[in-house]
Amino acid sequence: MDGNxxxxxxGLAAIGPGIGVGLIFAAYINGVARxxxxxxxxxxxxxxxxxxxEALAIIGIALAFVL
Amino acid sequence: xxxxVLAAEDPYIPGPSSFxxxxxxxxxxxxxxxxxxxxxxxxxxxxxxxxxxxKRAMVPGRLQFAGETAYGFVRNSLGRDIIGSHDFQKxxxxxxxxxxxLLFNNWAAAIPGxxxxxxSxxxxxxGLAAISWLVYNGVGIRKHGFLGYLKLQTLPSGVTGPVLLxxxxxxxxxxxVVRPVTLALRLFCNLFAGHLLLILFxxxxxxxxxxxxxxxxxxxxxxxxxxxxxIYFLELLILFLQAYxxxxxxxxxxxxxxxxxx
Numbered sequence: 001m002d003g004n005x006x007x008x009x010x011g012l013a014a015i016g017p018g019i020g021v022g023l024i025f026a027a028y029i030n031g032v033a034r035x036x037x038x039x040x041x042x043x044x045x046x047x048x049x050x051x052x053x054e055a056l057a058i059i060g061i062a063l064a065f066v067l
Numbered sequence: 068x069x070x071x072v073l074a075a076e077d078p079y080i081p082g083p084s085s086f087x088x089x090x091x092x093x094x095x096x097x098x099x100x101x102x103x104x105x106x107x108x109x110x111x112x113x114x115x116x117x118x119x120x121x122k123r124a125m126v127p128g129r130l131q132f133a134g135e136t137a138y139g140f141v142r143n144s145l146g147r148d149i150i151g152s153h154d155f156q157k158x159x160x161x162x163x164x165x166x167x168x169l170l171f172n173n174w175a176a177a178i179p180g181x182x183x184x185x186x187s188x189x190x191x192x193x194g195l196a197a198i199s200w201l202v203y204n205g206v207g208i209r210k211h212g213f214l215g216y217l218k219l220q221t222l223p224s225g226v227t228g229p230v231l232l233x234x235x236x237x238x239x240x241x242x243x244v245v246r247p248v249t250l251a252l253r254l255f256c257n258l259f260a261g262h263l264l265l266i267l268f269x270x271x272x273x274x275x276x277x278x279x280x281x282x283x284x285x286x287x288x289x290x291x292x293x294x295x296x297x298i299y300f301l302e303l304l305i306l307f308l309q310a311y312x313x314x315x316x317x318x319x320x321x322x323x324x325x326x327x328x329x
Binding site for chain 1: 249253312
């Protein structure tokens with residue numbers, strides 16, 4: 001069995017953004033549960049935060065293939 | 068299908084080379100599938116919006132309603148809410164163009180038979196990010212002047228003292244240099260990784276069912292194909308979300324470039 005250590009590294013690197021994305025959506029769900037009428041506004045912020053946190057995972061996968 | 072005929076084959080391992088498609092018209096030509104797709108689906112986006120807007124009936128038909136809803140979604144949630152009601156209208160055409168161009172091209176990846184996300188080729192995405200970079204910087208320079216804009220982007224308000232030595236280069240680097248790169252990488256890598264996952268599950272399932280020597284692997288292959296279908300629907304959502312996020316970030320950058328100093 002052969003493979004690339006980069007992929008294991010990427011798996012480790014993806015933990016951080018995974019937790020980050022989880023926290024963002026947890027906060028979003030909390031916010032909507034407490035104040036349903038704020039959903040529209042919170043959604044944009046949540047998706048923006050998700051995109052920014054996810055960027056780290058994405059840069060990771062790019063580097064996993066490049067390095 | 069007899070097991071012993073196909074037994075010796077290795078599984079197909081997807082990688083970046085899975086995205087290097089051969090030229091369509093044979094060796095020596097340069098036109099590849101993503102190049103055709105970007106034109107065709109760009110034209111389809113134009114066609115959809117044109118047909119939806121052509122009648123402009125007081126009581127909209129189905130197509131017009133779909134077009135108006137989608138347009139209103141971009142205009143209100145991306146334009147007005149982010150850029151602000153004062154000067155968002157100038158940017159609505161740009162944002163709508165960007166969104167529909169991306170959405171149609173992304174959803175190309177979900178059409179059976181085509182199934183290749185156009186923007187999983189990095190070069191096409193860098194082009195889009197370059198446009199975005201030119202637009203938000205151009206808008207900012209036009210409003211604040213070159214030096215004023217540089218100050219706006221590199222000097223956070225309320226920061227004084229020696230820490231500026233650290234902040235200013237960092238802000239310059241993050242706001243003017245890295246931004247288009249992360250913007251491009253986000254779109255590209257999402258589509259790339261999503262497509263890679265789909266290849267992995269479909270080809271892996273194929274190998275487990277038809278080509279592996281162990282008969283017991285076949286049920287696992289069926290599970291892999293079921294997961295493939297599930298991920299396919301997740302991909303539909305991600306493809307939409309990436310078009311949305313790309314346009315959202317465009318709007319945010321424009322809003323940041325237009326912001327008045329506090």
